[in-house]
Amino acid sequence: MTLQKSPAWKALQAHRKEIETFHMRELFAGDGERFRRFSIETDGLLLDYSKNRVDGRTMHLLVELARQAGVEAYRDDMLAGKKVNFTEGRAVLHTALRQPESFRMELDGQRVGCDVREVLAQMKVFCEKVIGGEWKGYSGEPVRDIVNIGIGGSDLGPYMVTEALRPFAHGGVNVHFVSNVDGSHIMETLRGLKAETTMFIIASKTFTTQETLTNAHTARRWFLERAVDESFVARHFAAVSTNAEKVAEFGIDTENMFCFWDWVGGRYSLWSSIGLSIALYLGFDRFTELLAGAHAMDEHFCSAPLEENIPVVLALLGVWYNNFFGASSHAVIPYDQYLHRLPAYLQQLDMESNGKRVDCDGNAVDYATGPVIWGEPGTNSQHAFFQLLHQGPSFIPADFILPLKTQNPAGRHHDILAANCFAQTEALMCGKTAEEAESELRAAGMEGERVAALTPHKVFPGNRPTNTILFPEMDPFNLGRLVAMYEHKVFVQGVIWRINSFDQWGVELGKQLAKTILPELGAGGDTDAHDASTNALVNRFRRHSNSGSGS
Ligand code: G6Q
Numbered sequence: 001m002t003l004q005k006s007p008a009w010k011a012l013q014a015h016r017k018e019i020e021t022f023h024m025r026e027l028f029a030g031d032g033e034r035f036r037r038f039s040i041e042t043d044g045l046l047l048d049y050s051k052n053r054v055d056g057r058t059m060h061l062l063v064e065l066a067r068q069a070g071v072e073a074y075r076d077d078m079l080a081g082k083k084v085n086f087t088e089g090r091a092v093l094h095t096a097l098r099q100p101e102s103f104r105m106e107l108d109g110q111r112v113g114c115d116v117r118e119v120l121a122q123m124k125v126f127c128e129k130v131i132g133g134e135w136k137g138y139s140g141e142p143v144r145d146i147v148n149i150g151i152g153g154s155d156l157g158p159y160m161v162t163e164a165l166r167p168f169a170h171g172g173v174n175v176h177f178v179s180n181v182d183g184s185h186i187m188e189t190l191r192g193l194k195a196e197t198t199m200f201i202i203a204s205k206t207f208t209t210q211e212t213l214t215n216a217h218t219a220r221r222w223f224l225e226r227a228v229d230e231s232f233v234a235r236h237f238a239a240v241s242t243n244a245e246k247v248a249e250f251g252i253d254t255e256n257m258f259c260f261w262d263w264v265g266g267r268y269s270l271w272s273s274i275g276l277s278i279a280l281y282l283g284f285d286r287f288t289e290l291l292a293g294a295h296a297m298d299e300h301f302c303s304a305p306l307e308e309n310i311p312v313v314l315a316l317l318g319v320w321y322n323n324f325f326g327a328s329s330h331a332v333i334p335y336d337q338y339l340h341r342l343p344a345y346l347q348q349l350d351m352e353s354n355g356k357r358v359d360c361d362g363n364a365v366d367y368a369t370g371p372v373i374w375g376e377p378g379t380n381s382q383h384a385f386f387q388l389l390h391q392g393p394s395f396i397p398a399d400f401i402l403p404l405k406t407q408n409p410a411g412r413h414h415d416i417l418a419a420n421c422f423a424q425t426e427a428l429m430c431g432k433t434a435e436e437a438e439s440e441l442r443a444a445g446m447e448g449e450r451v452a453a454l455t456p457h458k459v460f461p462g463n464r465p466t467n468t469i470l471f472p473e474m475d476p477f478n479l480g481r482l483v484a485m486y487e488h489k490v491f492v493q494g495v496i497w498r499i500n501s502f503d504q505w506g507v508e509l510g511k512q513l514a515k516t517i518l519p520e521l522g523a524g525g526d527t528d529a530h531d532a533s534t535n536a537l538v539n540r541f542r543r544h545s546n547s548g549s550g551s
Pocket of ligand 1: 204
């Protein structure tokens with residue numbers, strides 16, 4: 001049966017018409033218990049979803065949709081190591097990376113639990129040596145700067161986490177991230193560094209990614225121009241990969257290689273040795289707190305009933321708006337400057353996972369799947385795009401995220417931040433009626449036609465949904481919970497939409513075509529191998545660029 005013909009879907013469609021005219025203002029006015037009924041707390045992490053266009057029946061029907069889609073069975077399959085990434089024939093076991101020590105699991109003859117512990121132990125020893133200064137560079141000085149070279153899943157997670165947890169850095173090493181193949185990224189990063197005290201971590205699951213290898217070779221050249229002796233590479237380059245052969249081919253001693261496994265998807269890999277830069281920057285104990293936080297969310301996801309399950313409820317609300325209100329985007333607004341990379345991280349997690357148009361039977365879907373995810377920290381975003389959230393014609397649900405305690409108590413900063421966060425969700429929900437707008441204008445001394453002319457511009461329709469996520473403070477444990485919460489939300493939505501959330505074939509075509517175009521940029525004469533637009537762009541670049549051979 002197709003999704004849209006399922007009883008739960010049809011019931012939701014009918015219900016959508018029933019609640020069309022409901023305004024959240026009235027729902028709150030008519031129900032003093034609304035916050036209590038529509039919020040969930042687990043160990044200090046609160047999801048308030050009462051400012052959504054839902055009532056008890058909506059939630060009942062949405063949970064029914066999750067049941068009919070088999071969310072619980074799919075979840076159990078994923079955790080049991082079944083090959084739920086069916087287009088790549090892979091298990092999806094990032095949850096195994098954050099299991100406690102007692103965890104034992106075998107998969108196709110691999111000792112998943114033991115392998116994870118072994119690599120963690122290797123990371124711990126390495127971190128202790130580097131942080132403690134026992135690991136010396138070629139001049140005998142300790143490491144001061146770590147440069148993580150990776151892209152996509154091998155960059156966004158560690159970069160987001162190290163930014164989010166800056167106050168927890170031990171201060172002995174700085175961390176830098178180079179991802180873009182634009183040479184400016186690596187050249188700007190290297191400019192301030194000393195080869196003697198710099199350690200490069202080449203983070204690439206496949207160790208074949210063009211951008212990462214190009215940056216890694218540039219880093220190696222930069223290093224050797226200074227260190228001269230090839231044998232010094234071993235003290236300054238480490239690799240995180242599943243591909244030992246390619247690591248050795250690049251010239252990195254496999255002693256300095258930290259492995260992970262094909263059952264860890266790139267965008268789910270920050271919990272694996274891809275998190276080495278996190279562990280070096282924060283210290284290994286902080287890294288394990290991050291894992292423990294994610295594990296706590298895994299436990300909640302596995303054990304809480306669907307109605308009280310935070311990732312499930314977030315997923316269902318997303319489906320509600322995406323599929324029944326035509327909301328094609330979803331904003332994420334962290335009220336925490338340290339989380340400034342969270343929206344970018346979630347863009348990959350959500351859009352690469354659920355930006356799919358074909359269902360698990362290979363049929364094109366006739367319903368919306370993953371929305372566009374976007375956002376910026378509050379309060380900055382209030383002064384930029386909130387106008388559109390409040391008064392634009394598009395309907396955009398949003399998540400507001402706020403830690404209760406700040407890492408930097410300073411005057412009334414945190415109160416002002418929180419007041420803005422709460423005020424925005426209140427404003428989006430309540431809006432401002434024409435009568436209210438008009439009486440405000442009159443109270444300000446305006447009269448007659450001017451009032452009538454200005455009133456429509458001052459009206460806020462309200463009834464715009466938000467989730468508010470509060471947690472005790474931005475520390476490794478809570479960040480782990482927050483990220484795992486979004487991972488599971490994305491998973492649940494993928495199950496409901498009957499798509500494979502764990503492959504990413506959509507990134508392949510552009511990569512293939514770039515491989516054809518690259519040699520053309522360095523060849524003589526004009527190309528006519530493509531369409532007229534691509535030919536003209538390639539030929540113009542060839543004539544005017546200063547890039548060198550293009551090879
Ligand atoms: C993530 C994707 C993708 C991947 C990068 C880097 O889920 O697979 O973003 O992480 O393409 O790949 P490598 O780690 O293999 O270099």
